[in-house]
Amino acid sequence: MNTACRSGANTRAGWIPRVFAMASLAVLMSCAHGAGPGFYADKDLEQRGKTTGARITERYRSFCKSGAFDDCLATARRIEICFPIRSEVEGYLAFYSRPAEETISIPMESLQFLDDLLVAYVWLQHQGFAIDPVFSYLAMLKYQRSVYGKPQSIGPPLAALSVPVEVLSDPAIDAAVDKLFGSAICWILFHETGHIVLKHGPQSNDENLLSQVQELAADCFANEKMLKIGAVPSGMIPFFSFQLVIDDNRFDFPDAESWERHVLTGRTHPLSGERLRNIAAYVMANAAGFVREEREFKPGQIVLMGLQIERLGLLVDDSMVHQTLHLMGQVGTAADLRPGNISEFWRRIAAAAK
Numbered sequence: 001m002n003t004a005c006r007s008g009a010n011t012r013a014g015w016i017p018r019v020f021a022m023a024s025l026a027v028l029m030s031c032a033h034g035a036g037p038g039f040y041a042d043k044d045l046e047q048r049g050k051t052t053g054a055r056i057t058e059r060y061r062s063f064c065k066s067g068a069f070d071d072c073l074a075t076a077r078r079i080e081i082c083f084p085i086r087s088e089v090e091g092y093l094a095f096y097s098r099p100a101e102e103t104i105s106i107p108m109e110s111l112q113f114l115d116d117l118l119v120a121y122v123w124l125q126h127q128g129f130a131i132d133p134v135f136s137y138l139a140m141l142k143y144q145r146s147v148y149g150k151p152q153s154i155g156p157p158l159a160a161l162s163v164p165v166e167v168l169s170d171p172a173i174d175a176a177v178d179k180l181f182g183s184a185i186c187w188i189l190f191h192e193t194g195h196i197v198l199k200h201g202p203q204s205n206d207e208n209l210l211s212q213v214q215e216l217a218a219d220c221f222a223n224e225k226m227l228k229i230g231a232v233p234s235g236m237i238p239f240f241s242f243q244l245v246i247d248d249n250r251f252d253f254p255d256a257e258s259w260e261r262h263v264l265t266g267r268t269h270p271l272s273g274e275r276l277r278n279i280a281a282y283v284m285a286n287a288a289g290f291v292r293e294e295r296e297f298k299p300g301q302i303v304l305m306g307l308q309i310e311r312l313g314l315l316v317d318d319s320m321v322h323q324t325l326h327l328m329g330q331v332g333t334a335a336d337l338r339p340g341n342i343s344e345f346w347r348r349i350a351a352a353a354k
């Protein structure tokens with residue numbers, strides 16, 4: 001079995017050369033890229049794309065050699081992983097495939113954004129702070145720019161969440177982020193490979209049911225491959241949590257009927273409670289298999305990860321959660337994102353909910 005999805009313990013250059021990339025990051029607050037967060041300069045993303053892209057491609061090729069794709073090796077070998085600077089589709093975390101062309105697209109902007117969010121997520125936990133500000137940040141990013149058209153009031157994740165620059169050169173944080181990042185990227189690559197191997201096609205809006213069935217099938221494919229290479233699903237928890245905040249929200253719609261209609265006919269890549277519960281059930285049922293080579297984890301910890309994914313499935317379907325996220329995005333200010341500063345924010349959200 002290969003160890004492709006684990007961070008290289010003997011080197012800090014795991015998935016992402018974090019210090020190198022961050023040192024040269026320019027902030028382009030005013031540029032209107034539309035589809036993505038628009039925080040990062042093209043030249044930095046391009047430079048990073050060369051190193052990170054090569055590493056991701058190398059890991060993907062190692063999956064082919066390891067036997068992970070034995071049931072679909074010819075297709076997997078043909079798949080080209082592309083690293084465009086920015087996504088061609090809408091979304092802050094936009095990773096996608098084109099089954100007819102057998103390509104997987106990993107936009108560098110989405111990748112950098114995911115990495116920054118994970119750095120903040122890990123740093124807050126290491127400091128003993130609640131991780132809520134990461135989700136408040138995403139809600140504010142979503143609502144304070146796209147829905148209400150306000151000028152962007154919060155910056156890129158690390159600055160907005162007060163993450164000190166020196167955190168990027170902290171080996172403990174780097175290793176922890178790399179594990180989550182590697183796990184999430186593995187799952188994303190496997191999920192998109194699933195769409196290609198299973199020859200999924202684009203759906204029109206009235207074929208939404210088919211789209212949902214295809215998502216479930218690609219999830220199953222990804223889960224099996226994660227198990228096959230023994231990659232723990234740890235990174236899927238933050239990845240799905242981030243998506244929960246930025247995904248479609250019941251309160252973006254004027255009433256329950258129009259939301260229901262949207263869920264049934266309008267969503268093309270939905271993160272549904274059903275999807276998350278299926279993933280969770282698979283993780284829990286195969287907990288021992290996920291750790292057979294990963295000495296760092298015990299099966300009980302994998303079951304806990306499954307429970308966390310199952311809980312996310314409940315949150316995705318909970319209208320109160322949608323309302324809270326919607327309010328967080330509207331009433332939040334930059335000051336609410338400071339670590340340890342959440343109780344006053346929650347009081348304001350509760351007041352706004354009345």
Ligand SMILES: [Zn+2]
Nearest residue numbers: 191215218269
């Ligand atoms: Zn998909």
